[in-house]
Amino acid sequence: MTDIRWGILGAAKFARQHLAPAIHAARQSRLAVLGTSDPAKAAPFRAIESTMRVVDSYDAVLADPEVDAVYIPLPNTLHVEWTRKALEAGKHVLCEKPIAMRADEIDALIALRDQTGLVAAEAYMIVHHPQWQQVRDWVQGGAIGDLLRVNATFTYDNSGDPANIRNTVDLGGGSLPDIGVYTLGCTRFVTGQEPERILYADIRRENGVEVTTEALAQFDGFTLTSLTSMRMTPHQNVTFHGSAGVIEVVTGFNPQVHGHAEVRLALPGQPTQIVQFPGVNHYVLQIEAFGAAVRGEPAYPCPLEFSQGTQAFIDMIWGAEK
Incomplete structure (x- = not known):
């Protein structure tokens, strides 16, 4: 595999401002597909990568054979669901933080990552x-x-x-x-x-x-x-x-x-x-590190186990509320 072909689920502001430009700037990475039903929201992404294709649903991104990895910038409560769906579709996944709302939700994602052999990580840049x-x-x-x-x-x-x-x-x-x-x-x-x-x-x-x-x-x-x-x-x-x-x-x-x-x-x-x-630019470094892990080079430096530890810390604070 040479270039990692990326798909993005949704035209989120953060994706437009930071991750799409980072994918474009990173070595051996290319923004291939954006999933959005709003053509107006796709225009700024096309300005970043003119060859990018637009599909009208997240499922269409996951079904696209020309997508190797997906970036998920959806609302927090959707992260676990779409990370799971992407892994089941055979895509590597970089999901915005927090990847889950509770630490125990990450157990199933770790198991699915290990079962599929795909790279799955939180975008903790x-x-x-x-x-x-x-x-x-x-x-x-x-x-x-x-x-x-x-x-x-x-x-x-x-x-x-x-x-x-x-x-x-x-x-x-x-x-x-x-x-x-x-x-x-x-x-x-x-x-x-x-x-x-x-x-x-x-x-x-x-x-x-x-x-x-x-x-x-x-x-x-x-x-x-x-x-x-x-x-x-x-x-x-x-x-x-x-x-x-x-x-x-x-x-x-x-x-x-x-x-x-x-x-x-x-x-x-x-x-x-x-x-x-x-x-x-730590976003560019993050995309390059993810691509290296996908290609079987150095392991990704921020695995799901690290993200689970931080979420467990947050859970501890919730539990200590007076």
Whole structure:
């Protein structure tokens, strides 16, 4: 297999802005088919890839013999269903996060992945960015001594967009499903550890939708404070505070959109070491890593088991609500 021929289920805004351009830019990948019943929504995708074909249903994408892999940017509550359908149709699957609403839902997807021998993964792009690989090397290499505390914040404000699916209970809305995967998952990725228990969880809702969550989690030797919100000024920052230094990730989750990719290592009595990553696109790196896994090259660096661990963490926070 040379180029991976991609199909996209639905003309979602995120797919239009980020993943379709990434597929187009990635090596050995091609956007082949878009499933949408609205020709007007297909036009921006055709501007990205003029040879792309449009079919009028998701099932038609899955039935297309010229599609090797599908990207699923559907509402959260549809992710498990369409990931299953795509695997059963013989397609490799990259599904938007969260791939499931509960950790136990991922068991069946792991079993189906193993049964079919196909690649199935959550589109958790930050682990492909070299800034997070640098932070992981620093922390696990002892650059800041013993890790004592992580503070992770990711906020934005969509209060003016009540029709947004993130503000809809029935579609799996909420800040934890949308961006909690980043504050919680990045901590697991960097440290290689799992949370032991939730010490505190303040969950705030509007019209039944969780809009802000602040949680304190105990790990082995350190704590994580995670703040996610869909009702606060846009901001993101992560710090890893150790016994011998501090690491700061300035724009950890969507560099080139919110800010630039930069990590800082501050050690007492030394100049702060600053590492920047201009021009790095983690969506392109994600597509290239997925294609490599499909071709039997290095294994995909973010398997479903990792995604299940993050969802289990979210489930723990839900369970700790007062």
